[in-house]
Amino acid sequence: MTVNAGPEYFAAEKKYLASKNIDEKIFYLQEMIRNAPKHKSSEKFIAELKNRLRRFLEKKEKAKKSGKTTKKTIKKEHTQVVLLGFTNSGKSSLLSKLTNAKPEISPIQFTTKEPIIGTMDYEGIKAQIIDLPSIGSEFFDIGIVNTADIILIVLEKSLDDLDKILPLLSKAYGKQIIAINKSDLLSPEEQRKLNEKIKSKKLNAIIISSETSYNIEQLKQKIFEEMQVIRIYTKEPSKPPSPIPLILPTGSTVKDAAESILKGFSSKIKEARVTGPSSKFPNQIVGLSHVLKDKDIIEFKTK
Ligand SMILES: Nc1nc2c(ncn2[C@@H]2O[C@H](COP(=O)(O)OP(=O)(O)O)[C@@H](O)[C@H]2O)c(=O)[nH]1
Ligand SMILES: [Mg+2]
Numbered sequence: 563m564t565v566n567a568g569p570e571y572f573a574a575e576k577k578y579l580a581s582k583n584i585d586e587k588i589f590y591l592q593e594m595i596r597n598a599p600k601h602k603s604s605e606k607f608i609a610e611l612k613n614r615l616r617r618f619l620e621k622k623e624k625a626k627k628s629g630k631t632t633k634k635t636i637k638k639e640h641t642q643v644v645l646l647g648f649t650n651s652g653k654s655s656l657l658s659k660l661t662n663a664k665p666e667i668s669p670i671q672f673t674t675k676e677p678i679i680g681t682m683d684y685e686g687i688k689a690q691i692i693d694l695p696s697i698g699s700e701f702f703d704i705g706i707v708n709t710a711d712i713i714l715i716v717l718e719k720s721l722d723d724l725d726k727i728l729p730l731l732s733k734a735y736g737k738q739i740i741a742i743n744k745s746d747l748l749s750p751e752e753q754r755k756l757n758e759k760i761k762s763k764k765l766n767a768i769i770i771s772s773e774t775s776y777n778i779e780q781l782k783q784k785i786f787e788e789m790q791v792i793r794i795y796t797k798e799p800s801k802p803p804s805p806i807p808l809i810l811p812t813g814s815t816v817k818d819a820a821e822s823i824l825k826g827f828s829s830k831i832k833e834a835r836v837t838g839p840s841s842k843f844p845n846q847i848v849g850l851s852h853v854l855k856d857k858d859i860i861e862f863k864t865k
Contacts, residue, residue: 571597584622585676586637591615636677636706640688641789644707644736647716648723649696652743654678655772656716657693660782665693672699677706684782686793686807697727710736712788717742721759721767737788740767741781746774792856794819803859810854817850819860833863 574597578590595611598604636642645653649672654665661680666673678693692710695701707713713736717723721742731738745753753769760767768784770777792814793807808822816836820828828850837844838858845861854860 567599568597571599584618584625588615588618588622589679591618636679636690636692638709639690640681641711641791642690642692642709643682643712643714643785644692644694644710645714645716646694646707646727646730647696648698648718648726649673651696651716651718651723652772653693653696653716656714656741656743656770657691659772659775659778660785661691663691663693672696672701675699675701677703682782682785684786686805687786687789687791687809689785689789697730704730704733707731708733708735710734712736712785713738714785715740719744719747720756721763721765738766739781739784739788740765742767742769743772745769745771745776792854792858794854795857795859796823797859797861799861799863814854815850816848816852816854816860819854820850820862827862830864831862832865835861835863837861 571594574590574593578587578594581587581590591611591614595608595615598608598611600608645656647653650669654667654674657663657665657678657680658667660682663678663680665678665680672695674693674695676695680691680693682689682691689712691714692706694703694706707730713731713734715724715727715738717727717740719742721740724740742756748756748769756769759765760769766784768777768781770781772778790812791809792812794810794814795803795805795807796819797803808819810818810822814822816834817828820831820834831850834848834850834852835845836848836852836854836858837846839855840853840858841848
């Protein structure tokens with residue numbers, strides 16, 4: 563039946579089958595339904611999936627009433643970024659701008675009742691972005707904030723709410739970025755003053771608009787900088803570099819790059835040549851301990 567479903571469907575199904583709790587099951591079933599082929603002959607199949615989903619939702623509701631917790635644990639994929647803010651600050655709108663996810667966006671308060679996950683792709687680097695229920699909502703869970711790699715604080719039009727949010731982060735270790743949303747509702751003068759404040763307080767902040775996409779690319783760039791990773795493109799002699807980069811921690815060496823391709827590979831290298839930000843000139847021959855930089859191209863000759 564699902565033979566002509568796309569890879570997203572099968573990826574979701576695989577995760578669904580491996581799900582350890584009801585929240586995960588619900589989440590991946592929803593993904594399966596979203597990615598199932600939409601044509602006449604698959605209607606019955608989709609209806610079956612929806613039935614299954616309904617049964618899980620009922621089960622969850624029962625568990626909730628009987629007092630059992632069903633706290634969602636989200637498996638970390640890539641760097642994990644959480645969106646933290648008060649209701650209506652525009653977290654869900656921002657998620658839909660940064661990722662492929664389609665969260666519910668609404669002027670009604672506390673619309674987001676459980677974490678919604680999307681994947682951001684910035685020039686080949688992926689980050690998992692999680693839209694959390696708003697601070698103050700009964701569904702808000704500080705646990706995910708505490709373990710996230712990056713905390714993206716979403717404010718509305720000003721820095722006013724920041725003092726209420728920072729105390730929540732006493733146990734969080736992730737890097738913090740502040741996004742002041744809804745710039746389209748600010749006058750140029752108000753924006754100028756806000757930018758001055760950001761500078762004078764030395765905040766890691768950026769003014770954005772999820773409505774007009776103002777500074778969204780710059781925000782992605784900021785997230786990338788906080789991820790502390792570099793992209794390394796490998797190539798074979800006389801061929802163009804591979805379009806998909808190796809993603810390595812900042813400070814990685816030629817040896818690290820080789821080992822990330824295949825364990826033990828570095829011992830087979832006869833010669834490595836680097837072209838890019840870390841090389842003095844194109845095709846520079848470098849040793850295994852050479853420290854790479856973002857966007858380097860590396861060519862290995864093996865023994
Ligand atoms: N003018 C304007 N409205 C926005 C912007 N971002 C979000 N909104 C609106 O603010 C409301 C709340 O947005 P939502 O993303 O659901 O906020 P959340 O509660 O933080 O998830 C919705 O009506 C959005 O359309 C923005 O940049 N500019
Ligand atoms: Mg929301």
